[in-house]
Amino acid sequence: MVLPLAAGENAEAPVLIDRPQSRSSAIFIVGLILAAGLTAVATIVLLLGGGIAGEFNSAISAMLVASLVICAGLAGIFAHRLVRVARAWRSAATGARLHVRFVTLFSLAALAPVIVVAAFLGFTFSQGVERWFSQRVESAIENAANVGRAYLDLAGGDMGAEIQVMAQDLNVARRGLTEDSARYLAFLQQQAQGRRFESAYVISRDGAVLAGAAEQDGGGAYARPSPEAFATADQGDVHIRFDPDHNRLLGLYRLEDYTNAYLLVARPIEPSLMQGLLAFDEAVADYRQSQRQQGELRGLFTMAYVSTALLVLLGAGWVGLTSATRVAEPIGRLVGAARRVASGDLKARVAVGEERDEIDALAGAFNRMTAQLDAQRRDLVKAQEDAEARRSFIEAVLGGVSAGVLGLDRDGRITAVNSSAAQLLGLAHAHLVNRRLIDVAPEFSELFNQPPSSGEMPPQRVDLVREGGTVNLSVRMSPDAEGGLVLTFDDMTKLISAQRQEAWKDVARRIAHEIKNPLTPIQLSAERLRKKYAPEITSDQDTFLKCTDTILRQVSDIGRMVDEFSSFARMPTPQMRFADIAEVARNTVFAQRIAFADVRVEVEGADKPIGLVSDERLIGQALLNLTKNAAESVQARRARDGEPKDGFVILRLRDLEYGVQFEVIDNGLGFPEKDRHRLIEPYVTTRTKGAGLGLAIVARIVEDHGGLIELDDAPGPGPGAIVRFVLPKRTVEEATPPSAEHGAGAS
Incomplete structure (x- = not known):
């Protein structure tokens, strides 16, 4: 049946050739990469905080302006190419519509998310920046910073009061420092532990330690106070200082009843708390810096977004035109040949291009299809019939074989299995096919560890453990024509057991023969010794009787064992x-x-x-x-x-x-x-x-x-x-x- 051409179809219509000059294409690609690199670097620096800190604002602005200038030049090159496509469309060239569709689809695909992201970022940025820098947020940050500083002041005040009370107790016990130093140290340790001090030292004006008590875990390292600390203590005040190296508060107070003696104590502070307070102070400083530069920051983000959007749109349009060009020309040739085939001309051929890509492969496949369609169909039908007959024959043969037969591919997966193999492996047929043999029966893994052989390998023994028992298999393995393997195996459990029993029978027969001969003389000799010499032995008769009884009993046990050997070896x-x-x-x-x-x-x-x-x-x-x-x-x-x-x-x-x-x-x-x-x-x-x-x-x-x-x-x-x-x-x-x-x- 010959199908007429649809209205408006022209078999001789020209094909649009939209291939830009290599120079302009290279300029566009290099410019696109350069602009994208500038925008990416500027955006990364901006997002990493360079714009917020204000350190790199000039460099970021210069890179974004350069990127926008390059985008303007790229837009001119792209517009010139669009004009050529529009002229071809007016002349009804084949492929012009495809060009327009590709450009439209790629542009819409890029434009839609650009618009959505623009609206979302604009709203989010404006609302977010206003909320970030609102009076409420600023007050909350300042209050949080004041809370951290107040915590240190409060902790220092409480510590000062406790130091003064502890100093009064030490003044009472001042004689113990020279008269009973051990008792004084114990009292000092008790005072420090009772007030949650990690260390307490009584030191002189030159910093020498007169007595000290510290925790055993290594905390409370001694640190000599500064001259300012001694000056404050000499005035009768408690000097409180934060030690950031050890996350603790140090307190120094003069002991009035001592001669040039001072009390130095240390109280630990949670490290994570102090680190958090320090980090928060840095964050407050960054926040105030960003608050002063929010207008400039808004402009930089806008320029980065506009540059990114232009690059995406230009790249999408260029890719659309290039893709349409690569597809339209060979498709135009395929359209003409397909029209000839539709009219009944199976000898139609398509000229294959020089690029050898998928479209050219499609053209070659089209040529082979029209030339070999009938022959291939006949070959396929015949091959299917032969394969079905061969499969039925193999299944019939394997079904009647008592030995287990497995077919494996190159990866060791089971492709064929007969009923005997499924029965010996203890698994259903459906659980074996398309599964790796070493997964369903790990005992076969030793066979695959042997060096490969081109011919049939000698029989190997595989002990298959199933349900608490062991099945002894004799396995033969040989390669097939497709690179796989064919395994045949038989159950040799009963044969091996019978061979083992026959071997043990011979062993039992020999043991019974060799042992039974001397047993009778041994037994008679022991009985004669017991009967004749028992009355004559008076020094240790019980030991003599026990020894002869042991000999007779062991001979009797050996005799029964020999009888078992004989019974097993000569089963009637x-x-x-x-x-x-x-x-x-x-x-x-x-x-x-x-x-x-x-x-x-x-x-x-x-x-x-x-x-x-x-x-x-x-x-x-x-x-x-x-x-x-x-x-x-x-x-x-x-x-x-x-x-x-x-x-x-x-x-x-x-x-x-x-x-x-x-x-x-x-x-x-x-x-x-x-x-x-x-x-x-x-x-x-x-x-x-x-x-x-x-x-x-x-x-x-x-x-x-x-x-x-x-x-x-x-x-x-x-x-x-x-x-x-x-x-x-x-x-x-x-x-x-x-x-x-x-x-x-x-x-």
Whole structure:
């Protein structure tokens, strides 16, 4: 569809070229900068108080007059340029209207605040100056100055009366100065403190100190009075003097009953008060100086404002004309080409200027747009279809991978994540995308501290701490084509735990073999020594019996530890058959009640039979270990804290649809928060005694029965622990391990 040109549009209309000569433009810019500098310097000096003090009024006035003269010359250059624009407007040149609009907008934008500020400053200055120099303000300032001086006079008068009274007391005690100097100094100290003097000295006519008392914090430094002070004191008056170096009042008075002796005291004055009084005196002097020069000050402010306003208006107008010139010419060319495109000519081109600015970039973009519009559209549609298909394929592949996969950009932000990665990291998909990996999982920061590699890096281990447990990840990191990274990681926690258990089994087997052999000879030898030589020893038989008992007891403890090693190293293959788990639980609780009479051991949910295909002996062993550990934990807490008074261990059974749940709950010491999951590994324990194999054996029994053990805090307030596991309900065939596992368990 071809659009006709609007009425009045002329495709061949001339384009306005308003480019001033380089000389006139340079003169305008230099003059504008010079005038602005003069005005700025004059205004700054005026605002900083130079005009108020009257010291630089002549220099300020000269700078402002020079600035106004320069502004007049700049106005002539600007007017000459406006005349050329007006002539082009009359000839209907393209861009003339744009010039006028730019100049008008820039001028209005500068003129509006100038007028508002002028009115505001005029009103504020007139009202403010009249109020500043009003009779009421002047009276208030004079009264405030009189108050400060009256304060010093009042303080000095009170101090003089107290000095005379203190002098009378010292006249009474004059003999103490020569007869008992220590007592006299104490009396002088008491007199000074009672009258709030920071120091008091009894001095001679030549200024020598006969006795003195001063504060211990360093105040009350001695200062020798002047001859005028001694002359005033000799006349029987109190001489009061302000000491500005130490912010205090000094008082001197003659002691009549002494021979050429004087009393010199000092009273501190608040430093901030004295500094304020001195500063106020200076402010009063400045106020009176400003009051005499307010007319001249008003004229200087007016000249500074007029100069600033002219500079703003001239600068805004010049910028408007220059901006219009830079925009109007290329826009005129774009207008002609756009009219051709509107008429259906997609081969229209625009001549690109030599300045290579944004307008020229727009012209080049216009040319590329008309030449490549259809081709670009086809390419974009095809690229979008390919990208959508590729994204769908990648999402489908990553969704079915069990390993976690993360895509990172150059900044380490997550751009892609599959469900396995979100599950392993313990965060939702929405909380991962567009966030930095080291922010959501700081444990990965060590990977980025390694030197960069162009290829795939070897697998690295990352221990991810989540909810009190640690997940061991095997992480592979490789760069992608866009400078980012692709991370793949697998959960190796169970594998590492299994490898660790197998290693500990071999260690336990070797320890049991090496230790068990000498235990029997040691035990038999100790028993033989006790039986044969106990009756013959008469000198220290009790020590002999204690030593042999210690040997037998320690051998027995080592034997039990070796039995634990052997049990862990040679776990028997479960013999699966249908058994009553409730009966096993009741027997376990009965045995523990006898062993731990001071702990309340109870069973819940075992009042009726619960059938389960399992190894009855191994299940009993697991429950016995758990209840024994729980009871010992209660006793340990009671020995440490003196509580709980009512220690308990509860073995709870729940017959569920899919299995049987076991819970052992106690109010003992509880489990540690950190690395709690490692307590089920061999030789990991928080107790001072024990081999750390009890929970490892229980975990192995539960695992052989198809269950998974959990360690948690006991419900309710206070410490305590709960061990929970569920054994699935299976048939004998399902629960019985293959023959290969039988062989492995028996080895």
